[in-house]
Amino acid sequence: MINVNKIQFKDNTDRYGHLTPIEGGSDIPFDIQRVYYISDVEEGVRRGFHSHRRLKQILICVHGKVKILVKTPAQEEIITLDSASQGLYIAEMIWREMYDFEDGAVLLVLASDHYSEDDYIRDYEQYEQEAKEYFGGGDCG
Numbered sequence: 001m002i003n004v005n006k007i008q009f010k011d012n013t014d015r016y017g018h019l020t021p022i023e024g025g026s027d028i029p030f031d032i033q034r035v036y037y038i039s040d041v042e043e044g045v046r047r048g049f050h051s052h053r054r055l056k057q058i059l060i061c062v063h064g065k066v067k068i069l070v071k072t073p074a075q076e077e078i079i080t081l082d083s084a085s086q087g088l089y090i091a092e093m094i095w096r097e098m099y100d101f102e103d104g105a106v107l108l109v110l111a112s113d114h115y116s117e118d119d120y121i122r123d124y125e126q127y128e129q130e131a132k133e134y135f136g137g138g139d140c141g
Contacts, residue, residue: 001077002135003091004070007058011085020085022060022110029089030056030112037062037108041101048097051121051131056112058087059098064105069097072135073128081107093134095127 009027012019024032038047048069059068061081068079068088072095079088087110090096098107113119121127 007087034111046099058110064102067100
């Protein structure tokens with residue numbers, strides 16, 4: 001899918017556990033300006049329901065498991081994040097929803113910019129309209 005791909009980070013494993021280094025400039029395709037995490041999501045709760053006009057993000061489930069729905073007006077994919085050594089890169093103009101958070105799951109988000117409400121598209125019909133223009137009409141990715 002356009003503007004979405006999984007990233008495999010190095011995973012150094014030994015008898016002491018796992019160490020997963022993530023380095024700006026090589027592992028992350030943007031300068032990290034904001035970091036936050038989502039945890040303690042109750043069973044059955046869906047989060048997200050938005051797109052960003054410019055923001056790029058990497059989602060990493062550092063503990064547990066979560067499903068991510070990513071879509072354009074023409075494509076839709078569900079991606080399961082269940083490894084702290086995998087990230088999901090989501091660039092601009094991709095609708096996303098996070099759900100099926102396993103009990104105890106922690107979703108870490110690395111973002112390319114500081115929070116700006118103006119960057120959010122929270123209405124799906126508005127998103128479809130802007131996405132069709134962004135992706136050039138037809139296929140939308």
